[in-house]
Amino acid sequence: MSNDPPRPPSLARIALTFAAISSTAFGGGQKASIREQVLALGWMDRAAFLEGLELAQILPGPNILNLALYCGQKTRGIPGACAAFVGAAVPPFAIVLIAGALYFKYAGNPYVHGALRGCALGALGLTVANALQLSWDERADWLRIALLAITALAVTVVKMPLPLVLIVFGGLGILNEYARSRRTQPAP
Amino acid sequence: MNATIAHLLSVFAELSVLGFGGGKGIIPEMHAQAVGTYHWISSEQFAQFYTIGKLVPGPTTIFAALVGYAALPQRPFLGAAVATAGMFLPSSLIVIGADRFWARFENAPWRAIFSQGLAPAIVGLVWSSVWTIARGTPSGPLAYALVAIVAAAMLRTKVSAPLLVLLAGCVGVVLLR
Numbered sequence: 001m002s003n004d005p006p007r008p009p010s011l012a013r014i015a016l017t018f019a020a021i022s023s024t025a026f027g028g029g030q031k032a033s034i035r036e037q038v039l040a041l042g043w044m045d046r047a048a049f050l051e052g053l054e055l056a057q058i059l060p061g062p063n064i065l066n067l068a069l070y071c072g073q074k075t076r077g078i079p080g081a082c083a084a085f086v087g088a089a090v091p092p093f094a095i096v097l098i099a100g101a102l103y104f105k106y107a108g109n110p111y112v113h114g115a116l117r118g119c120a121l122g123a124l125g126l127t128v129a130n131a132l133q134l135s136w137d138e139r140a141d142w143l144r145i146a147l148l149a150i151t152a153l154a155v156t157v158v159k160m161p162l163p164l165v166l167i168v169f170g171g172l173g174i175l176n177e178y179a180r181s182r183r184t185q186p187a188p
Numbered sequence: 189m190n191a192t193i194a195h196l197l198s199v200f201a202e203l204s205v206l207g208f209g210g211g212k213g214i215i216p217e218m219h220a221q222a223v224g225t226y227h228w229i230s231s232e233q234f235a236q237f238y239t240i241g242k243l244v245p246g247p248t249t250i251f252a253a254l255v256g257y258a259a260l261p262q263r264p265f266l267g268a269a270v271a272t273a274g275m276f277l278p279s280s281l282i283v284i285g286a287d288r289f290w291a292r293f294e295n296a297p298w299r300a301i302f303s304q305g306l307a308p309a310i311v312g313l314v315w316s317s318v319w320t321i322a323r324g325t326p327s328g329p330l331a332y333a334l335v336a337i338v339a340a341a342m343l344r345t346k347v348s349a350p351l352l353v354l355l356a357g358c359v360g361v362v363l364l365r
Binding site: 058066122177 | 205210211213214217235236239240241243246253258284290297300308309310311312314315317319320322337338340342350360362
């Protein structure tokens with residue numbers, strides 16, 4: 001299957017493939033769905049997909065949308081990227097608008113209001129879990145733990161704006177990582 | 189109204205190009221702009237829109253559409269479309285533009301240095317997001333217990349994230365009216 005030469009899909013096929021994924025998959029499951037689909041359909045090989053995954057994660061924007069754009073562009077150029085954008089962005093937009101219309105209609109109802117407050121605590125719990133998991137992943141280097149703690153304080157207490165946060169604390173993190181890479185692999 | 193459209197576009201376009209780490213880090217800044225600077229919505233609405241973003245398929249940041257919807261009550265669909273375009277188009281254009289240069293930097297060491305180096309700041313921003321969302325959710329022992337249970341279930345069980353949110357909603361119907 002993965003030995004087949006890549007065959008370029010139609011633009012409609014690209015849009016529909018990503019629409020099917022973006023309207024049904026949640027969170028991390030989406031990346032797996034995209035991987036499964038593009039490899040099964042023979043749009044690209046595994047190496048090209050992994051390259052795209054790295055691009056999608058390093059650049060700003062939702063990973064899923066970036067990955068869809070990359071796959072569309074890899075197979076059909078800029079029109080393919082546009083088709084992927086439509087497929088990946090329009091269904092979630094439509095679904096969230098329906099949810100929003102219901103929200104504005106019924107949020108005043110005490111039962112709905114209670115449900116929303118409970119759901120919001122659930123979403124807060126998910127965010128706590130995410131923060132704990134990501135922090136645990138950093139445990140090997142106390143400098144990185146210190147940096148993440150100082151970032152959280154600077155944003156929460158000092159209200160430091162996001163561009164400055166990324167320049168100062170992102171920059172310090174990159175410097176730290178650069179120094180570490182120099183220590184572990186001395187320049188030839 | 190035109191001023192609001194321009195503000196929506198500029199706020200979300202800025203968040204879009206700063207949305208490193210999949211956009212996990214932009215929540216505190218979005219709150220600062222949408223609730224603090226422009227008063228489009230309350231902290232409680234912000235937390236609930238974020239929750240809807242977690243409940244629907246697709247990227248969480250699609251909840252930008254709801255901020256736009258509320259910011260422009262006379263033309264809610266226009267507001268939603270403008271906010272969503274601002275949120276997704278700039279980062280998408282960067283991805284499309286980067287494709288030409290990307291192959292040239294294959295195996296370049298700075299790629300790993302950049303994404304690894306940025307990670308602690310992004311994680312710090314996720315902790316700030318916890319604080320940001322908590323400003324719009326109920327407080328008290330019951331609420332904190334629910335948050336802790338959902339977080340533990342997310343880390344320790346295979347129950348899906350949207351289902352956990354809905355289960356917390358069921359608790360809310362009974363106890364948080």
